[in-house]
Amino acid sequence: MTGAGRLSTAARAIVAGDRRALARAITAIENGDSAAEPVLRSLYPRTRGIPVVGFTGPLGVGKSSLINALVGLLRDRGRTVGIVAVDPSSPFSGGSVLGDRIRLDRPADDTGIYFRSMASRGAAGGVAAATLEIARLLDAAGFDFVLVETVGSGQVDVAIREIASTSIVVLVPHLGDEVQTLKAGMFEIADVFCVNKSDLPGADLARKDLADLVSLGRAEGRWAPAIVLTSTVEPMGIDGLWRAVEAHEKFLDDSGERRAGERRRLANEIVGLVRDRVGRDLTARLEADPKLRSLLDRVVARSLDPRAAAEQLLIRGRRAR
Ligand SMILES: Nc1nc2c(ncn2[C@@H]2O[C@H](COP(=O)(O)OP(=O)(O)OP(=O)(O)O)[C@@H](O)[C@H]2O)c(=O)[nH]1
Ligand SMILES: [Mg+2]
Numbered sequence: 001m002t003g004a005g006r007l008s009t010a011a012r013a014i015v016a017g018d019r020r021a022l023a024r025a026i027t028a029i030e031n032g033d034s035a036a037e038p039v040l041r042s043l044y045p046r047t048r049g050i051p052v053v054g055f056t057g058p059l060g061v062g063k064s065s066l067i068n069a070l071v072g073l074l075r076d077r078g079r080t081v082g083i084v085a086v087d088p089s090s091p092f093s094g095g096s097v098l099g100d101r102i103r104l105d106r107p108a109d110d111t112g113i114y115f116r117s118m119a120s121r122g123a124a125g126g127v128a129a130a131t132l133e134i135a136r137l138l139d140a141a142g143f144d145f146v147l148v149e150t151v152g153s154g155q156v157d158v159a160i161r162e163i164a165s166t167s168i169v170v171l172v173p174h175l176g177d178e179v180q181t182l183k184a185g186m187f188e189i190a191d192v193f194c195v196n197k198s199d200l201p202g203a204d205l206a207r208k209d210l211a212d213l214v215s216l217g218r219a220e221g222r223w224a225p226a227i228v229l230t231s232t233v234e235p236m237g238i239d240g241l242w243r244a245v246e247a248h249e250k251f252l253d254d255s256g257e258r259r260a261g262e263r264r265r266l267a268n269e270i271v272g273l274v275r276d277r278v279g280r281d282l283t284a285r286l287e288a289d290p291k292l293r294s295l296l297d298r299v300v301a302r303s304l305d306p307r308a309a310a311e312q313l314l315i316r317g318r319r320a321r
Helices: 009-015 019-030 036-046 063-076 126-140 158-162 177-189 203-216 238-255 257-288 290-300 306-320
Strands: 052-056 081-087 113-119 145-149 166-171 192-195 226-229
Touching: 009 019, 009 036, 009 126, 019 036, 019 113, 019 126, 036 126, 052 063, 063 081, 063 145, 063 166, 063 238, 081 126, 113 126, 126 145, 126 158, 126 257, 158 177, 158 257, 166 177, 166 238, 192 203, 192 238, 203 226, 226 238, 238 257, 257 290, 290 306
Parallel strands: 052 145, 052 166, 081 113, 081 145, 166 192, 192 226
Antiparallel strands: none
């Protein structure tokens, strides 16, 4: 039976479109609050694996402006969108500043949109894990797409691969040296290169440079990153950007990559959850459990090295099972 009977009250409310219940569950995830667990568990079978589109790239290139433009396009087509803006760089500021900078030019009462900026503090397993879980809630809540904005201190955020089905690396004309430093990482990440601010000079040159780089990495049967020129001020190229996303999503289905990618991401997620849990338990026990404390004492006293201590812990763990 997959009926609503097995859902908790909170989970049922989320499925029914209750935005306050959704907001409460997201806050729980954000704070590493265990109240999120039963909700996530009971909703998991209801998730469909909707497209999650990630936007990453250097500061100020127009990620938020592009998201705003795409939300407009999708809403005009009657599609619903959840948006998550992640600010992994503010563990000390105590709040998400970045996300607040997305201004959505939509009516405040548009229930086809749910926007949330996420502070990264407290989330168990890190920002990527929390974002993944939030995207899943939005999936269960019935949204058609999730758009995620991340930035990692001016770098392309590698973790986006663990979250997004399609990753867009946003650049601007005349990135110059920045393209060189980003190059290595961004080619592993980008399904789509978006040269935004193409109202400024140099966009065609940037497209050509990227096309040269893309052709170097081209391989039979693999997705070759699309290159799209956009401007959010003109505006220009926004529909082309979404077409590139759709083309990549179609490739994922046709090639079997969606399945393979999901399997890889879920394996990583499970391993990450186990690692976190085991790590936390062990950290606590190393001081609290007398046997383990004496093991640590020996390492501190140089009579045992850290690797040998780890080996002993693993052997002990195996015996306990
Ligand atoms: N000329 C031009 N300016 C743009 C364009 N898109 C965005 N901008 C401007 O660029 C600035 C940064 O835009 P955002 O959308 O906040 O960029 P972002 O990448 O989200 O910025 P962070 O989240 O701070 O990294 C704003 O002043 C925008 O008005 C564009 O297509 N052309
Ligand atoms: Mg932004």
